[in-house]
Amino acid sequence: MSYDASFERLPISACFDLKGAESALVEWIGAEVLPEFPAKANRCCKADGVSLDHVGPRHWLLHADIDREGELNAALRPNEATPEVSIVRVSDTMTTFRIAGIDAAHVLAIGCPLDLHETAFPEDAVSFTEFFGQKALVRRCIGGFDVSVEQSFGDMLEDYLTRALR
Amino acid sequence: MMLIPCPFCGHRSESEFAYGGPVKPDRPDPHTTSDEDWVEYLTTVPNPLGPVQERWWHVKGCGTWLTIWRDTRTHDIVEGPGDAG
Numbered sequence: 300m301s302y303d304a305s306f307e308r309l310p311i312s313a314c315f316d317l318k319g320a321e322s323a324l325v326e327w328i329g330a331e332v333l334p335e336f337p338a339k340a341n342r343c344c345k346a347d348g349v350s351l352d353h354v355g356p357r358h359w360l361l362h363a364d365i366d367r368e369g370e371l372n373a374a375l376r377p378n379e380a381t382p383e384v385s386i387v388r389v390s391d392t393m394t395t396f397r398i399a400g401i402d403a404a405h406v407l408a409i410g411c412p413l414d415l416h417e418t419a420f421p422e423d424a425v426s427f428t429e430f431f432g433q434k435a436l437v438r439r440c441i442g443g444f445d446v447s448v449e450q451s452f453g454d455m456l457e458d459y460l461t462r463a464l465r
Numbered sequence: 466m467m468l469i470p471c472p473f474c475g476h477r478s479e480s481e482f483a484y485g486g487p488v489k490p491d492r493p494d495p496h497t498t499s500d501e502d503w504v505e506y507l508t509t510v511p512n513p514l515g516p517v518q519e520r521w522w523h524v525k526g527c528g529t530w531l532t533i534w535r536d537t538r539t540h541d542i543v544e545g546p547g548d549a550g
Contacts (some may be wrong), residue, residue, distance in 0.1 A: 340473050340527075355527035356473050412478030425475065429481055429525040 304400030304443070306460045308453065311390060313368035315361040315375055319384035319461065324359070325465055327384050332374045333361070341426040343438065354436070356365040393436070394453035396460060397444030407444055413437060415444070431459045467540055473527040485520030487511045488532060516543050 317324055321336050332347035335337040337353040344351050347454035349371075350362040361369060368390055398406050404415045411422060420426075425438040435458065436447040448456050487510060495503055496534040511517055516534045523529045532544035 340475075356529060359526070412480055427526050427528075428477075434525040 302400070302402035302406050303452055304398060304402040304464060306398045306406075306464065307389070308397050309395040309397055309445070310366060311365050312395070313361075313363045314388075314390045314393060315371060315377070316387045317359040317375075317384070317388045318357055318386075320357060323381070323383040327381055327386075328375055331348055332371070337423070342423050344424045351447055352436075352438070354425065354427055360436070364420050381437050392402070392450055393447040394450045394456075395445050395447040396456060397440055397443060397445050398403075398460070399440070402441035405462070406463055407437070407446070410459070411437065412447075431456060467535075467542065469521055469523075469531075469533065470542065471526060471529055472531060473529050474485055481523060481525040483522045483524045485522050485530065486538065488518040488520060505538065512537070516540060516545060518545060541542050 301417045325336075327332065332349075333350045334344040334349055336343045336351065336359070340353055342353055348363055348367065352360040352362065354360055361371065361375075368388070372388060374420050377388055380386045400406075405432070407413075407415055411428055413426065413428045415437075418438070420437075422439050425436065427434060428434050429435060430437065430446050433452050434465065438461050446456075468476040469479055469482050470476050489511070490506070493502060493506055498506075514537060516536050518532060518534050521531055521533060523531065534543050535541070536543050
């Protein structure tokens, strides 16, 4: 059986790992840099090409195109952050696969235990889970899902997806 | 498969979690406790037939450590006595 889906490995994007109380992060970074904080767990808010994902208690990921990494780094000042917050540039630690097509959810279901029905995993949902045994960040994209895994597992996941989509 | 209730993510598959061992009683003072009690604390793992309190780590999810009561006969996650859970 083959699936009506395809995948591609996306180019690197800017990503910053933010930890701390929401108020402390806003105080350090400034509200004008960040999108609105998501009100619910495992949801994201987007504004001006920047996505803020609420991925854990007092834990967010800030995503943007790689050409904005320098600008965001200057605004976030990770090396000077106060002890109340932790800001780490993690752009090069993750690699992202875009799985798209009518059967994209079926391909995800091979290796991911999440309920991906749109009632449980809506458009603004984002969550760490597992995918083919690896910790993975899953989010929706147009026509499918983006799955990010640790960079060192990228080739392995590419192999798994190639076999799954044969 | 168990569905473990994560306080941040909601119910998630057991495969996203790592077992953190049973909840043990408070560590006794090794200077005042007997050798027998000290060895009991260090080496005896609770293994009841019925509910046992356990720690689990949502390692592939949000990273939260949580405590649940699991019935060893059914693997059901059950209400614990008192305010645990």
